[in-house]
Amino acid sequence: MEFQDNDQPREPSPHQDDSGENTAQEHIQDGSEINLDSHCTAQCEHPEHQKHTEDFWKEKCLRTAAESENLRRRLEKEKQDGIDYALFRFSKDIISIADQLSWAVASVVTPEGQQDSLYQGVSMTLAELERVLSTFGIVKIDALNQPFSPHQHQVVQEQENAEVAPGTIIAVLQNGYMLKDRLLRPAMVTVAKSPSEHSAT
Numbered sequence: 001m002e003f004q005d006n007d008q009p010r011e012p013s014p015h016q017d018d019s020g021e022n023t024a025q026e027h028i029q030d031g032s033e034i035n036l037d038s039h040c041t042a043q044c045e046h047p048e049h050q051k052h053t054e055d056f057w058k059e060k061c062l063r064t065a066a067e068s069e070n071l072r073r074r075l076e077k078e079k080q081d082g083i084d085y086a087l088f089r090f091s092k093d094i095i096s097i098a099d100q101l102s103w104a105v106a107s108v109v110t111p112e113g114q115q116d117s118l119y120q121g122v123s124m125t126l127a128e129l130e131r132v133l134s135t136f137g138i139v140k141i142d143a144l145n146q147p148f149s150p151h152q153h154q155v156v157q158e159q160e161n162a163e164v165a166p167g168t169i170i171a172v173l174q175n176g177y178m179l180k181d182r183l184l185r186p187a188m189v190t191v192a193k194s195p196s197e198h199s200a201t
Contacts, residue, residue: 091136167193
């Protein structure tokens, strides 16, 4: 018995599954096929997956921005530290000029104890120098008659003195200076101490 052409079994179409339904497919340039109904595509389109992806990139951007800000701050601090260090070295050199002027002011006095014109000129120069130094944050430490502080003063000698409290600075041998909130040089001072029993008698 012969089969007619319309009775022969047919090969299933490559675009049909076992149920006979067509599956949506898309060809890309290299000839491979992407199944738009695949599990991966369905997962990517799922709202929870999209939210997870958005949260991931949002956190990534925030981390990158934070790292950039930290780097900027670190570079700015290193730059400022370099400026402060250079100013610190310059300041230690320039205050020696103030020392020389201070000693000159103390020595320029006439035999009669009067201050001459040279004294006035040196005093004005010293005052102007101290004004310029203060504009850069270099300030002389006010030590005379102040309580001794190890953070700003250095004791050179002690003297017995019953008129002031022990530890009071009664003489400044060399001025100290601060550079903003940093100690540039401690003041060299003489501090009072209590009279000994032998001296009191």
